[in-house]
Amino acid sequence: GAVVSQHPSWVICKSGTSVKIECRSLDFQATTMFWYRQFPKQSLMLMATSNEGSKATYEQGVEKDKFLINHASLTLSTLTVTSAHPEDSSFYICSARPLAEETQYFGPGTRLLVL
Amino acid sequence: EDQVTQSPEALRLQEGESSSLNCSYTVSGLRGLFWYRQDPGKGPEFLFTLYSAGEEKEKERLKATLTKKESFLHITAPKPEDSATYLCAVLNAGNNRKLIWGLGTSLAVNP
Numbered sequence: 001g002a003v004v005s006q007h008p009s010w011v012i013c014k015s016g017t018s019v020k021i022e023c024r025s026l027d028f029q030a031t032t033m034f035w036y037r038q039f040p041k042q043s044l045m046l047m048a049t050s051n052e053g054s055k056a057t058y059e060q061g062v063e064k065d066k067f068l069i070n071h072a073s074l075t076l077s078t079l080t081v082t083s084a085h086p087e088d089s090s091f092y093i094c095s096a097r098p099l100a101e102e103t104q105y106f107g108p109g110t111r112l113l114v115l
Numbered sequence: 116e117d118q119v120t121q122s123p124e125a126l127r128l129q130e131g132e133s134s135s136l137n138c139s140y141t142v143s144g145l146r147g148l149f150w151y152r153q154d155p156g157k158g159p160e161f162l163f164t165l166y167s168a169g170e171e172k173e174k175e176r177l178k179a180t181l182t183k184k185e186s187f188l189h190i191t192a193p194k195p196e197d198s199a200t201y202l203c204a205v206l207n208a209g210n211n212r213k214l215i216w217g218l219g220t221s222l223a224v225n226p
Contacts, residue, residue, distance in 0.1 A: 043216045043219060049212075091156075102146060103147070103149060106161070108158045109158040
């Protein structure tokens with residue numbers, strides 16, 4: 001139980017294009033989903049908290065116009081990296097928290113490479 | 116300031132050599148402490164959630180314990196497939212519901 005999927009698992013794109021990453025909770029409903037970014041040899045950095053049906057809450061220093069988050073249903077959240085640049089290359093990981101639980105369950109991650 | 120410190124930073128064990136990983140925390144009201152395992156290039160895999168001092172949980176060769184200041188992840192008779200980075204995170208009792216992460220312990224188990 002508590003399985004979270006992410007798609008795609010890796011993506012290569014040209015500078016200036018937009019990339020959408022999907023995060024799905026497969027066997028539970030999640031009112032809250034989280035988006036993280038992880039650099040090599042570093043811990044997870046929270047980018048934003050996404051609540052179903054409302055606007056995402058972004059962490060300080062994260063550009064909300066660049067990292068668009070939509071949480072349209074209790075099982076799906078999307079992260080769109082708009083006008084991607086090489087410095088956006090990273091490992092993006094989502095997590096989902098089931099209703100009435102504190103535990104976050106993580107997806108397998110999406111590796112983004114912007115050329 | 117809420118903080119999580121994991122030690123050691125890296126640990127190398129021989130197969131079958133039991134050991135413990137430490138997660139020390141300071142937080143204004145603990146709502147939960149979480150252990151995850153992360154393999155290279157993958158997202159964290161959930162292991163345990165602990166909510167109150169004295170609580171213990173076990174899964175196969177792993178056992179997690181919790182006190183008011185720290186948590187231990189005990190690994191009994193580890194196997195090479197236990198090699199991974201083990202992450203600890205805490206959730207405070209505030210309203211922001213954000214996890215505070217340690218930097219992890221990189222465990223290597225040699226056959």
